[in-house]
Amino acid sequence: MTFLFAINPVSGGNNKTVWEEGIKNYFADSSHTVHQFFLDGKTDEETIRQQIDQHKPDRVAAVGGDGTIKIVAAALLDTGIPLGVLPAGSANGMARELGIPPDVEGSLALLVNGVPKPTDTLSINDGDVCLHLSDIGLNAQLVKHYEQNNLRGKLGYLQGVVKVLQKRRLLRVSITVGDECVQRAAFMIVLANARMYGTGAVINPNGTPFDGQFEVVIFRRLSFWEILKLFWRYQPFDPKKIEIFPATSVSIETHRKAYFQVDGEYRGRITTLKASIRPGALQMLVPAV
Known part of the structure; x- marks a missing residue:
């Protein structure tokens, strides 16, 4: 080959x-x-x-x-x-x-x-590609802070968490999944095509990039220690503080501009986010069963 x-x-x-x-x-x-x-x-x-x-x-x-x-x-x-x-x-x-x-x-x-396996991707705002996780709100703000200050390692993440927490604000959002539209106040909304962030923190326990759908994860409450879980391998998040909606497409509107990141790269501030699944659009090599 x-x-x-x-x-x-x-x-x-x-x-x-x-x-x-x-x-x-x-x-x-x-x-x-x-x-x-x-x-x-x-x-x-x-x-x-x-x-x-x-x-x-x-x-x-x-x-x-x-x-x-x-x-x-x-x-x-x-x-x-x-x-x-x-x-x-x-x-x-x-x-x-x-x-x-x-x-x-x-x-x-x-x-x-390894064997090729059809893997889902997300189409974000009619042009961007997401393989893994995208989000608006607090984590995206942290990604921006991390990039701007050229921070490195977990100590850099910790410095960013402290800085971002001082400015955290709830987002008022309208989320449409299929025929259902919900209004929420949240610190962060994640579009998850997988289970965990790169650090190993589990954010979507039942997620998989092979099932033809993704999950919209709404974080209604977040404490300092729970935010640290984004970057340290602790237990999954408290299910009482999050909501998870399975989706093949979603439309999100925010009442003010929200920080936005795709696969760990800061994309700016937005008020509208649209995403849809592209089932099996990518062949990924995985271990043979």
């Missing part, structure tokens, strides 16, 4: 030499063909498509975190080319969801021996 590796050299702030060398060593005595290229954060979409057209790979691997996976996945939607993951980022939530080993050799073995 021909493998194409899209490497994000800055993902997670980690040096990718270990992964590059691991790829070379793993395939050194192999009959497979391997090509590597680097993402630059500027012309990635064009570069990925050029590389695919040039090498016509059987499988493409994203070497990085959740953001890297999303960039590569967007180019592979509806192509039928399977996407593999080498979890080299600071947040590897999608890799956890898919059961991908965290080490170089284990994830490469899965890339070669």
Whole structure:
């Protein structure tokens, strides 16, 4: 087979030499063909498509975190080319969801021996792609603070939590799922195509990216310690403080501009959010059962 590796050299702030060398060593005595290229954060979409057209790979691997996976996945939607993951980022939530080993050799073995599985994606506001989790409100504000202040690690998250909590405000929202419209006051609304954030915090216990639907998770109350659960592996959230609505599409209106993020990337402030499921739009490589 021909493998194409899209490497994000800055993902997670980690040096990718270990992964590059691991790829070379793993395939050194192999009959497979391997090509590597680097993402630059500027012309990635064009570069990925050029590389695919040039090498016509059987499988493409994203070497990085959740953001890297999303960039590569967007180019592979509806192509039928399977996407593999080498979890080299600071947040590897999608890799956890898919059961991908965290080490170089284990994830490469899965890339070669894994089976393609049709995986759902979300279409957000008629253009953006979400593989994992998007949200408006408090966590998106934290993502913005984290990005703006170039924070790193769990200590950086803790600093962000303290800062954001000082400014937390309830959102008044109108949420339409199917024929049902509900009015709520909430700190955060999550569109969840999976179970957990990249840190391992479970936010949607019964979620899966393979069932043709997603969940709208409404956080009506949030304490300091519960927000920390977004970034530390504690128990699932108190079901008395959240509501979960299964959906194939949703429309959300907010009474004021709300912070918004998609797969860990801050997108700005919005008053309208529309999303719909795209069942099986992406082939992801998962462990053979």
